[in-house]
Amino acid sequence: MTETNVTAPEIKAVPETMTAAFDDFMGAFEAFREANDRRLEEIEQKLTADVVTRDKVERINRALDDQSRVIDQLALKKLRPQLGGRSSIADTERKAAFDAYIRRGDESGLRDLQAKSMSNSADGEGGYxxxxxxxxxxxxxxxxxxxxxxxxxxxxxxxxxxxxxxxxxGMASGWVAETAARPETATxxxxxxxxxxxxxxxxxxxxxxxxxxxxxxxxxxxxxxxxxxxxxxxxxxxxxxxxxxxxxxxxxxxxxxxxxxxxxxxxxxxxxxxxxxxxxxxxxxxxxxxxxxxxxxxxxxxxxxxRKTQGEIRKFKDGDGNYLWLPPQRAGEAASLMGFPVAExxxxxxxxxxxxxxxxxxxxxxxxxxxxxxxxxxxxxxxxxxxxxxxxxxxxxxxxxxxxxxxxxxxxxx
CATH class of the missing domain: 3.30.2400.10 (Major capsid protein gp5)
Known part of the structure; x- marks a missing residue:
């Protein structure tokens, strides 16, 4: 049997941007579709798929999962704390006091703020x-x-x-005429x-x-x-x-x-x-x-x-040959299954x-x-x-x- 030229994508380096990672993911998905279509054709013709084709589908499936993890990691990096921005004097004062407590164990600043605000920032077990x-x-x-x-x-x-x-x-309700009495509904x-x-x-x-x-x-x-x-x-x-x-x-x-x-x-x-x-x-x-x-x-x-379950469902098609699982339309969105989002x-x-x-x-x-x-x-x-x-x-x-x-x-x- 002639082997298709589809090969599992290799992640040689972690992309630096969400767009690059998403492009890699879509490339992997296209390779997966081609290899899986080949597997399904072999099953229809011979009632079984060639072992090389099956292994190729699984390799690409795993590559899709790897690409998805890269996208998740880049999404987390975008949520890193803001180092700048506007803040009130009180916020700045509290941040400075907290910084002194973390770095040197100096509690005086936090205790002073606690006294000023008439609040108890430390519970019975200690801490701030x-x-x-x-x-x-x-x-x-x-x-x-x-x-x-x-x-x-x-x-x-x-x-x-x-x-x-x-x-x-649910709550009980009923229909009434404009001037009719309103009987009490069931509790x-x-x-x-x-x-x-x-x-x-x-x-x-x-x-x-x-x-x-x-x-x-x-x-x-x-x-x-x-x-x-x-x-x-x-x-x-x-x-x-x-x-x-x-x-x-x-x-x-x-x-x-x-x-x-x-x-x-x-x-x-x-x-x-x-x-x-x-x-x-x-x-x-x-x-x-x-x-x-x-x-x-x-x-x-x-x-x-x-991810393992999603990898199995990724192979399903409907009666018209369309895949039930679809990749996200753009970076940052979720994949979909039968029109509904999929959360991993x-x-x-x-x-x-x-x-x-x-x-x-x-x-x-x-x-x-x-x-x-x-x-x-x-x-x-x-x-x-x-x-x-x-x-x-x-x-x-x-x-x-x-x-x-x-x-x-x-x-x-x-």
Missing amino acids: LVPDETDGEIGRRLSAVSPIRGLATVRQVSGAVLKKPFAPT PDLTELSFPTMELYAMPAATQSLLDDAAVDVEAWIAAEVDIAFAEQEGAAFVSGDGVNKPKGFLAYDRVADSNWAWGRIGYRATGAAGAFAASGPSDVLIDTIYALKAGHRQNGTFVMN AEDMPDIAADAAAIAFGDFRAGYLVVDRMGVRVLRDPYSAKPYVLFYTTRRVGGGVQNFEAIKLVKFAAS
Whole structure:
């Protein structure tokens, strides 16, 4: 068999701009389409694909994933802290005081500001609130690397728990004439949803010489050190956390076949094969899952899956030979599947027997992230000499707030 000239793209150097990375990604996708079309033709003609062609498709598929990671990394670099900009005298004063505390352990400036504002910036466990700029920077970076946070509703609270009333059956209403009496409507059933915030911490370390270097932006350094650590922990919790000392992920709730769905559970559609898509019409389950949502949620729907699962779906075509998975239209946008955006969440499980490897839903309506205001830093120069530790904490909670807004694809016979 004559081998096609399509070869897997090689990433010889990391592109310096988002545009260059996106161009490389689109080039890889065109190579993937050509190789996969060849594979499908071989299957139609010989009922099997040549091993060389199959391996080529997988290599290009992995190259697409590598290119996507490069784009993600460049997107994060664009979110680095602003070193300049306008700020009030109070903001500048607080930043200077915080800088002195981080570099030298000098608390006097922060204590003076605390006395002036008649507020208590240090809690019973010690530590100080970081300046607003750093707090906001950590939040922005978390949104970029934690896809569920970026999709969900985020609420800030000043207390330890957010309690939210919810009417599963909706509010009662009725039609009346202009001058007719207004009879009292039935009392709706209300459910109280409780979202406690749990402590998330990171402890970056620095040498005193690094802190003494005036050229080092210590606020940017702290944000850079803790954002990935926080994002990895909370990203996993939003997906599969058990709710014990962490947020409860949407995969941790009871699951039930969508035909038997009830409030408090997450409905799923089965692929029809254990640990795989169905041999015939593999994409049918995706269509069924999309239309399992009500129209109001469906129009805001997003697919959530990891890279491996997306690599499998990338090969699917419709009856007219069009690929169901399409690359983003421009740099910074998401890929789409059947017209709906795809969010990559590496904490989603791989395709396996009984695994819920794909989620689809209106996560803005379905999942709630609760942030307690403020990020605290406690400077510890004693525990790990000669390093200075920075015990950094924030409090985060989360859970499903609308159980009909999220559906799952379960890789099972039923």
